[in-house]
Each structure stands twice: as structure tokens, then as C-alpha cells.
Amino acid sequence: MRKIAVLVLIALPALAQERVDLAIVDRVKAEAFERSKVMETLRNLSDVHGPRLTGSPGFEGAARWAMGELNGYGLENVHLEKWGPFGRAWTLEQSSLELIEPSYSQLTAVPLAWSASTNGAVTGELVLAPLRGSFRDGPKKSKEGIEAYRAKWTGKLRGKIVLLNDPKVPAPQTNPQFRRLTAAELSDLANAPAPAAKLTAKKLDDLEWPEDPAEMGRFFSGLPNALMEQLYDLYDQAAAERGEFLAKEGVAGVLLEDDRAHEGMLFGEAAGGFKAAGTPAPPTFVVTAEQYNRIARLLEKKNSVRVRLSLKAATSDHDVDGLNIIGEIPGGDKKDEIVMVGAHFDSWHSGTGATDNGAGSAVMIEVMRILKALNLKLDRTVRIGLWGGEEEGLFGSRAYVKEHFADPQTMRVTSQHGKLSGYFNLDNGSGKIRGVYLQGHEAMRPIFESWLAPFRDMGVTTVSIRNTGGTDHLSFAAVGLPGFQFIQDPLDYGTITHHSDMDTWDHAVPEDLMQASAVIATVVYQTATRKEMLPRRELPKPQ
Numbered sequence: 001m002r003k004i005a006v007l008v009l010i011a012l013p014a015l016a017q018e019r020v021d022l023a024i025v026d027r028v029k030a031e032a033f034e035r036s037k038v039m040e041t042l043r044n045l046s047d048v049h050g051p052r053l054t055g056s057p058g059f060e061g062a063a064r065w066a067m068g069e070l071n072g073y074g075l076e077n078v079h080l081e082k083w084g085p086f087g088r089a090w091t092l093e094q095s096s097l098e099l100i101e102p103s104y105s106q107l108t109a110v111p112l113a114w115s116a117s118t119n120g121a122v123t124g125e126l127v128l129a130p131l132r133g134s135f136r137d138g139p140k141k142s143k144e145g146i147e148a149y150r151a152k153w154t155g156k157l158r159g160k161i162v163l164l165n166d167p168k169v170p171a172p173q174t175n176p177q178f179r180r181l182t183a184a185e186l187s188d189l190a191n192a193p194a195p196a197a198k199l200t201a202k203k204l205d206d207l208e209w210p211e212d213p214a215e216m217g218r219f220f221s222g223l224p225n226a227l228m229e230q231l232y233d234l235y236d237q238a239a240a241e242r243g244e245f246l247a248k249e250g251v252a253g254v255l256l257e258d259d260r261a262h263e264g265m266l267f268g269e270a271a272g273g274f275k276a277a278g279t280p281a282p283p284t285f286v287v288t289a290e291q292y293n294r295i296a297r298l299l300e301k302k303n304s305v306r307v308r309l310s311l312k313a314a315t316s317d318h319d320v321d322g323l324n325i326i327g328e329i330p331g332g333d334k335k336d337e338i339v340m341v342g343a344h345f346d347s348w349h350s351g352t353g354a355t356d357n358g359a360g361s362a363v364m365i366e367v368m369r370i371l372k373a374l375n376l377k378l379d380r381t382v383r384i385g386l387w388g389g390e391e392e393g394l395f396g397s398r399a400y401v402k403e404h405f406a407d408p409q410t411m412r413v414t415s416q417h418g419k420l421s422g423y424f425n426l427d428n429g430s431g432k433i434r435g436v437y438l439q440g441h442e443a444m445r446p447i448f449e450s451w452l453a454p455f456r457d458m459g460v461t462t463v464s465i466r467n468t469g470g471t472d473h474l475s476f477a478a479v480g481l482p483g484f485q486f487i488q489d490p491l492d493y494g495t496i497t498h499h500s501d502m503d504t505w506d507h508a509v510p511e512d513l514m515q516a517s518a519v520i521a522t523v524v525y526q527t528a529t530r531k532e533m534l535p536r537r538e539l540p541k542p543q
Contacts, residue, residue, distance in 0.1 A: 018446060018447045018449075018450035018451060018526070018530075019450075020450055020451060020453065020454065020526065021525075021526075021529075022454060024374075024376065024522070024525060025454045025522055027374055028370060028374065028518050028521045028522050028525065029518050031370045031373055031374055031521075032366070032370055032514050032515075032517045032518035032521060033514050033518065035373070036366070036510075036513075036514045036517070037366060037369060038362050038363060038365075038366040038510075038513045038514060038517050039362075039508065039510050039513065041069065041362040041365050041366060042354060042358050042359060042362035042505060042508055042513070043505055044065060045062060045065075045066070045353070045354075045358040045361060045362055046352035046353060046354035046358045046504060046505045047352065047505055048065075049061055049062035049065055050062070050347065050351070050352030050353045050354065050358065051347045051348065051349040051350075051351065051352055051353045052345060052346050052347045052353050052358075053090065053091075053113055053346065053347065053348065053349045054086060054087075054322060054346040054388050054389045054391065054392055054395075055086045055087055055088065055089050055090070055274070055320050055322060055388075055389075056089055056090060056091050057089060057091055057314075058091060059323065059345070059346060059388060060080075060323065062345070063080060063323055063325050063345065063386070063388075064080075066325055066345070066361070066365065066386060067079070067080070067325060067327070069365060070325075070327040070365065070368060070384070071327075073368060073369045073372045073373075074329075074372045075327040075328060075329055075368060075372065075384075076327070076328060076329070076330055077326070077327060077328050078325075078326070078327035079325075079326055079327070080323045080324070080325060080326075081323070081324045081325075081326050081400065082321040082322065082323060083321070083322045083323070083324060083388070083389070083395065083396055083399030083400065083403075084319065084320060084321030084322040084323075085319035085320065085321055085322070086274070086319060086320060086321060086322035086388070086389060086392075086395065087114075087273075087274030087275045087276065087319050087320070087392075088114060088274055088275070088276050088280075088315055088316050088317075088318075088319065088320070089314070089315065089316040089320045090113055090114050090274070090313055090314070090315050090316075091313060091314045091315075092111060092311075092312075092313050092349060093312045093313060093314055094310065094311070094312040095109075095110070095111045095285070095309075095310060095311045095312070096121075096308075096309065096310045097109040097255075097285050097287065097307060097308075097309045097310075098307060098308045098309075099291075099295070099305075099306075099307050100123070100306050100307065100308050101304055101305055101306040102298070102303060102304060102305065105291075107287055107288075107291050107307070108264060108266065108287070108288045108291060109255075109266070109285040109286060109287045109288070109291075110266050110268055110285065110286055110349075110350045110501060111271070111283065111284060111285050111286075111311050111313070112256070112268050112269065112270055112271035112281075112284045112285070112286060113268075113269065113270045113271060113274070113348065113349055114243075114270055114271050114272055114273070114274045114280060114281065114315075115271040115272075115280070115281055115282070115283050115284045115311060115313065116247065116280040116281060116282055116283055116311075116313075116315075117283065117311050117312050117313050117315070118253070118283050118309065118310055118311045118312070120310065121308050121309070121310045122161075122252050122253055122283070122308065122309050122310065123161075123306055123307065123308045123309075124159050124160055124161045124252040124253065125159070125160050125161065126160070126161050126162075126163060126255075126295065126299055126305055126306070126307065127157065127160045127161070127162055127163065127299075128163045128296055128299050128300070129149075129152075129153055129156075129157065129160075129162050129163065129164065130163070130164060130165050130166045131145060131146070131149045131164050131165070131242065132145050132148070132149075132166075133145020133146070133148075134238060135231070135234045135235045135237075135238040135239075136216060137209060138204060138205075138207065138209040139203075139204045139205050139234055140205060141209075142234065142238050146238070146241050146242060146245065149245070150245060153249070154249065155249075156249075157246070157249045157250065157251050158249060158250035158251070159250060159251075159252050160251060160252060161251075161252050161253040161254070161255065161307060161309070162246065162251050162253070162254050162255070163255050163256075163292070163295065163296055163299070164254050164255065164256050165256060165257050165259075165292075166296075167257065167292060167293040167296035167297070168257065168259060168289065168293075169289070169293060170261060170262040170263070170289045171262075173262055173263065173495075175495075177492050177495045177496055178491055178492040178495070178496075179489075179490060179491070180431070180489040180490070180491070181434050181487075181489055181490065186434060186435070186461060186462045186487075189435070189462050189464045189466065189487065190435075190462050190463065190464055192465050192466075193465075193466055199222070199223070199224060199227075201227065202226075203227075203230065204227060204230045204231060204234060207227075220469060220470065221467065221468055221469045221470065222467070222469075223469065225408065225474050225477065225478040225543065226408070226478075226543040228469055228470075228474060229393065229394075229398075232392070232393030232394065233393065235393075236270075236273065236274075236392060236393065239269075239270045239271070239272050239273060239281075240272055240273025240275070240278055242272060242281070243271055243272015243273055243278075243279070243280065243281025243282070243284070244272065244273065244278060244279045244281070246272075246281060246282050247272070247279045247280060247281055247282050248279060251282045252282065252283075253282055253283045253284070253285070253307075253309045254271070254281070254282050254283070254284040254285070255284075255285055255286075255287050255292060255295070255307075256268075256284065256285065256286045256287065256292075257286070257287060257288075257289050257292035257293070258286050258289075260499075260500075261286075261288060261289040262289065264288045264290060265288070265496065265500050265501065265502060266286055266287075266288060266350055266500060266501040267286065267350075267498075267499050267500045267501075268286040268348070268350050268499065268500075269348055269391070269499060270392075271284035272284070274392070275319060276316070276317060276318050276319045277319075280315070283309060283311040285309060285311075286350075295307070322388045322389045322395055322396055322399070323388045323396075324345075324385055324386065324387050324388055324396045324397075324399075324400055325345060325384075325385070325386040326383065326384070326385055326386075327368070327383070327384050328381050328382060328383040328384070329368065329371055329372060329378060329381065329382045329383075330381050331378050331379050331380040331381040331382070331528065332377060332378065332379050333379050334379045334380045335379075335380065335381050336381075336419055337379075337380040337381065337419050337420075337421055337533060338380060338381050338382075338383050338416075338419055338420045338421065339380050339381070339382050339383070339420075339421050339422060339524055339527045339528045340382075340383045340384070340385060340420065340422070340423040340424070340476075341364045341367055341368075341382070341383075341384050341385075341423070341424050341425075341520060341524055342364060342384065342385040342386065342387060342397065342423060342424075342425050342472055343357050343360030343361045343363070343364045343386060343387070343425060343426050343427055343472070344357045344360070344361070344386070344387045344388075344390030344391070344396070344397075344427055344471065344472055345357070345361050345386040345387060345388060345390075345396075346387070346388050346389060346390055346391055346396075347391070347503070348391060348499050348503075350499075350500060350501040350503070351497070351500060351501050351502060351503030351504050352503065352504050352505065353503060354430075354497070354503055354504050354505045354506075354507060354508055355429040355430045355493055355497045355498070355503050355507055355508060356427075356429065356493070356497065356498055356499065356503055357390070357426075357427045358505075358508075359426075359429060359430045359508055359513060360425075360426035360427045360428075361386050362513065363426050363513055363516045363517050363520065364384055364386065364426065364520070365384070365386075366513075366517040366521075367384075367517055367520045367521045367524060368382070368384050370517060370518075370521045371521060371524065371525065376525055377529070378525070378528040378529065379528055379529050380421060380527070380528040380529075381528075382524055382528055385397065385400060387400070387472050390427075390471065390472055394471070394472055394474060394475050396472075397472035397475035397476070398475045398478075400475070401475045401476055401478070401479055401481075404416050405417045405420060405476075405479055405481060406479035406480070407479075408478040408479050408540070408542070408543045409542055409543055410542050411479065411480075411539060411540065411541065411542045411543075413479070413539070417479070417480075417481070420476075420481050420482075421482070421527055421528075421530075421533040421534045422481075422482040422483070422484070422527050422533075422534040423473060423476040423481060423482065423483040423484070424473075424484055424486070424520060424523060424524065424527075425471060425472050425473040425483065425484065425485045425486075426485070426486055426488075426516060426520065427470075427471040427472065427485065428471075428485070428486075428488040428490070428493060429488060429490070429491055429492075429493030429494075429497065429498070430491055430493070430507065430508040430509050430512055430513060431488035431489030431490055431491045431493065431509070431512055432458070432459060432488065432489050432509070432511070432512035432513075432515045432516055433455075433459075433460055433486045433487065433488055433515060433516045433519045433520075434459055434460060434461065434462055434486075434487045434488065434489060435452065435460060435461060435462030435463055435464060435486070435487040436448050436452070436462075436463055436464070436484055436485075436486050436487060437464050437466055437467065437468045437484060437485050437486075437487060438463060438464060438465045438466070438484070439467050439468075439473070439477050439483065439484060439485075440465060440466075440467060440537075441482060441535075441537055442465065443535040443537075444482065444484075444534065444535065445463055445465070447534070447535075448463050448523075449463055451522065451523050451526050452519070452523075454522070455515075455518070455519050455522075458515050458519075459489075459515075460519060462487055464487065468485050468487075471485060473485045478540065478543065479539075479540070480536060480537060480538070480539040480540050481536075482534045482535075482536060486516070486519070486520070488516075489512065491507075491509065491512075492507060
């Protein structure tokens with residue numbers, strides 16, 4: 001009994017206490033708050049170099065600008081790393097959509113990415129031909145939907161301008177459109193989820209998909225990495241099949257109403273497939289819900305209605321390489337060991353990609369600037385990765401992990417796998433950091449609790465054992481590497497800016513991005529100077 005008690009007394013301080021250099025924290029805060037460059041970096045990434053669609057010249061131009069900044073801050077080995085081929089380059093040059101009968105109106109619309117260009121202005125008969133069943137409904141309903149659509153509409157759409165969804169009046173927005181996490185929500189995040197049997201399904205087809213759309217977010221976040229990759233592939237496949245069918249039927253144009261739309265906003269991603277080997281989707285526009293519904297009502301009531309559309313996009317005839325931006329601050333005594341920070345650099349094209357994910361990219365560039373500006377002694381090398389192709393399926397980070405660390409399908413690890421201490425990611429908008437998701441990694445709890453303690457008075461209070469999905473830390477976690485995403489205030493990310501035309505610099509909160517920069521710079525410094533590398537869980541089985 002006495003021996004056990006002594007052992008416990010000895011072990012507990014080691015478990016609970018992680019050394020934090022508060023003098024360094026003070027210096028980091030001063031640099032991050034008093035001499036911040038994060039908003040200017042974000043202005044350049046969004047106002048000047050946005051949007052940054054994967055594979056586009058705009059992405060590459062923004063990447064070269066970011067490389068210039070990293071070089072200017074004194075980073076070494078700054079370079080572009082190819083992971084392609086990705087797909088066709090696509091850059092919007094001109095577009096318009098007009099209602100010309102029963103009365104003229106300039107419609108608020110944006111073409112979806114990888115749409116084909118028109119040959120000048122196009123008019124045509126409008127037809128309401130809704131496609132029911134999307135990738136969000138699961139593989140079975142998605143497949144059934146396109147098969148039913150082919151059976152009903154083959155041979156009937158040539159030269160038509162197709163309205164592709166049933167009109168839907170947006171629900172009143174009764175919940176706050178901008179909010180911060182409450183104490184109750186953070187307390188809930190701090191609690192472990194109820195125990196549940198591990199999901200053993202190997203395919204998305206084997207899952208029971210929720211009927212309630214409100215449950216979708218929780219359902220997707222609970223999917224294992226391998227099934228998340230299948231989900232991304234399903235999205236790409238569904239878009240490609242839809243676009244190819246409509247193109248081969250000779251459709252003149254497509255109009256869509258997105259089910260996220262409200263208050264005149266536009267949400268949109270891809271019109272169809274992005275591979276050069278496929279057939280480009282017809283000119284496809286997403287229209288505000290209010291204007292789309294008006295057109296649909298006119299058709300339903302047999303009123304005469306005509307629209308005119310025009311689209312010009314510069315498109316490559318071959319697949320271009322995808323790109324990641326890499327740079328590093330060499331370490332000292334343990335320079336062969338690596339600490340990584342990252343964020344996805346690509347965006348969709350209707351806005352300027354400010355909150356998704358210019359904000360995360362600007363913060364990580366700022367983290368590297370802070371570490372260099374303070375000339376901190378780092379034992380380990382600190383490396384930044386700004387990823388391309390996240391929006392299409394975590395392509396950039398998945399390729400980087402496979403090339404440098406391990407292939408999740410075989411789990412054959414490289415020599416570098418044992419040298420990565422940890423990876424830290426930021427990708428949930430402009431909101432300040434409120435804590436971190438442990439991804440089930442219990443050994444990291446006391447470490448993060450100590451590291452984040454100096455920021456408790458700035459709202460960083462929560463260490464959650466839960467997993468979170470949907471972004472690039474998953475690529476690292478998939479091969480057994482410590483990979484983490486921070487908990488952030490939602491602000492208006494999920495309600496207004498995510499994949500919308502409102503994703504602009506105006507929706508970024510300066511003090512939040514300064515706080516995030518200070519938190520992450522501190523975490524990175526602690527990881528880079530810690531006596532041992534971060535603890536690991538056992539390697540996952542091949543996927």
C-alpha cells in the first residue's frame with residue numbers, strides 16, 4: 001500500500017505538469033498582438049490573390065506570393081511541391097445571367113467551377129427537371145437518383161436551359177447568424193461522448209444514413225478516415241456523372257438553387273467533374289433562392305419566361321499538377337525531428353476564400369513570422385504546409401503524407417514517419433481558438449492543458465477527447481501521426497461564409513486571428529523545444 005502511494009505521488013506531477021516558458025509566452029503575445037501582420041497577409045490572400053481554386057493560375061499566383069513572404073521572413077527550403085496531376089485548370093473570365101421575359105432583370109448568380117463556356121450569349125426554353133438524390137443522401141440514393149433521372153429525361157433536354165432542383169423557400173433564419181461558443185457548449189465539448197461500438201463498415205453503402213438533415217454534420221464528423229475519403233470521392237463522382245449526362249444530352253445551360261441559400265446569398269462548388277478525360281458540365285449557374293423560385297413559379301403557371309446566359313472561362317485541355325507550399329525554420333540539436341503546422345490554401349471561387357481558408361493560411365504564415373521575428377531557439381525543425389486540393393478531398397495533404405510518412409492503405413512507413421513530433425491545423429473560419437480536439441489521444445491531455453493555460457483569460461479553456469473531421473489533420477492521423485485541429489468560435493462561418501459569395505475579408509475578425517496566431521506559435525515552440533517528441537498511439541491497421 002505504501003509503495004503504491006509513493007508511486008502515485010511521484011507519477012502525478014509528471015503526468016499533470018508540462019513545463020511552459022512563460023517569458024517566451026509573453027514575447028509571443030507581444031509580437032502577435034502589437035506587431036501583427038496577419039490581417040495584411042489575409043488581405044493579400046483574399047483581396048489581391050483570391051479566389052484560389054485548386055489547379056487554377058490564381059492558386060499558383062497566390063502560392064508564389066506566399067512563398068515570397070515566407071522567404072522574406074527568413075524561412076529556408078521554401079518551395080512548391082507537386083502532388084498532381086489534379087485536373088483541368090479553370091478560371092472565370094466573364095459571366096452573366098439575365099431574365100428577359102416577362103420583364104428584364106439582372107439575376108444574381110455565379111457559375112459553378114469547371115463549367116463549360118458558352119459560345120456567346122445563349123437563350124433557350126426553360127424546363128423544370130429536378131434531379132433528386134445527392135451525395136449527401138448516401139451512395140444508394142445518389143445512384144438511384146441519377147439512374148431515375150436518365151430514365152425520365154434522356155432525349156428530352158437538347159437545347160434546353162434546365163432548372164435542376166425543386167424550388168424551396170428558405171426557412172426563416174431564427175437562430176443567430178453570428179455567434180461564439182457558450183460556456184455550456186464548451187462544457188459539453190469537454191465531456192467525453194457516450195461510449196459506442198466502433199464503426200466497422202468498410203463502405204459507405206453499408207451505413208445507415210440519417211434522415212434528419214440536422215444530423216448530417218454529426219454523422220459526417222463521426223466517419224473514420226477511410227470512409228471520409230470515400231465520401232469525398234462520392235461527391236466528385238456524383239458531380240461528374242451529373243455533368244456528363246447533361247452535357248451529352250446537349251443541354252444549353254443549367255440553373256441551380258442551393259439548399260443552403262438564404263437572404264439572397266449564393267453557395268456553390270463544382271458543376272461537374274474536373275478531370276480532362278471527362279466531359280465538362282454545361283454552363284451551370286447557382287441562382288439566389290428568391291430569383292430561382294420566381295422563375296420556377298412562372299414555369300409552373302405556364303407564364304412565358306426566358307433567360308439569357310453567358311459564360312467565358314479559361315480552361316486547360318489537360319490535367320495540371322496540384323501544388324503544396326512548403327517552407328521551414330531549421331532546428332538545432334534535433335533538427336532531423338519535425339514539427340508541422342498547416343492549413344489548406346485552396347478555396348472555392350464565388351468569394352475570395354478569406355475565411356475558408358485564407359484565415360487559417362494567414363495564421364500559419366504569421367506563426368512562422370513570429371517564430372523568426374523573435375529569433376527563438378528551436379531544437380526541432382518547424383515546417384509549414386499550405387495544402388492544395390483540400391476542397392476536393394484533402395488531396396494535397398493526403399499526397400504529402402503518403403510521400404513523406406506512410407501510405408494509409410498499406411501502412412508501410414518511411415524513415416521520416418518516426419521523426420514527426422506533431423501536426424497542428426487551423427481550418428474552421430476566422431473564429432478565435434477556444435481549445436483543441438485530442439482525436440482520442442488521451443496522452444496529449446495534460447500536455448495541452450499546460451500549454452494552453454496561459455491563454456485561459458483569452459477564452460482557451462477546452463481540451464476535448466473528441467474527434468473532429470473534414471480537414472487536413474485527418475491525413476496525418478490516418479497513419480498514426482499526432483495530428484490536431486483547434487476548437488474555434490463559429491462566428492458566421494457555417495451560416496454565411498462557408499463556400500459562399502460572402503467569403504470575403506470583411507468577415508474576418510482581427511483580434512481572433514491575432515489570438516490564434518499567439519496560441520499556435522506557443523504550442524509550436526513548446527513542441528519544438530520539448531525534451532521528448534509528442535506521445536503516439538499505436539499504428540492503425542492498413543485501410
